[in-house]
Amino acid sequence: SRSVHADLMAQTIDHLFGEIWQDDRLSLQQRSLVTCTVLVATGRESEQYLHFRGARNLGIERATLEAMITHVAHYAGWPVAVSASRVLGEVWDQMDEQEKQS
Template sequence: MSTKPIPQSAQRDRVRKTVPALVEYTEGVVYGDLWERTDLSKRDRSLVTVAALVATYRPEQLSVHIGRALDNGVTREEIAGLITHLAFYAGWPAAMSGAQVATEVFEKREG
């Protein structure tokens, strides 16, 4: 397991008392191991993760991962292009919901 610091999450901290094992797996396996693998860059992992969350309509997780994608070097234009591309593969409603989440994340970062 990686010794790198795990990104903080208010959402994760909120549910820790209810589902402590799930949070442990998230921190130990997902962020501790999976995100630290070297077969994909963190930037590429972010693109894949954002695409999966848009395509499967997971807006509650999407805002965190769009922010992480920006931190990992994905541009706003690339996120917009990803969402537009997915409209044709994952459906218009999923893409429009993803666009709403992306807009919120971008606006929070501007303010």
């Protein structure tokens, strides 16, 4: 099974989304961009899908995410950046298609 066990999910929701994401020292957009940056740098593709969608929903432009990926490439390596660029393209294409259908 690929699901996350209930206790871990509950702690994630309570602490990460209930406290960390609610800290007003960073805006939601800043927090989202930081999260996406970490996920790109660490090569966490499966989480990138979710967080790139979230970033777009928060109004972060594709060009901003592309600039972040280019920046990360110089510090974390080209392979993670190329992979993230592909994920970003897939996410944007999927969301564009969903918007056309609604």
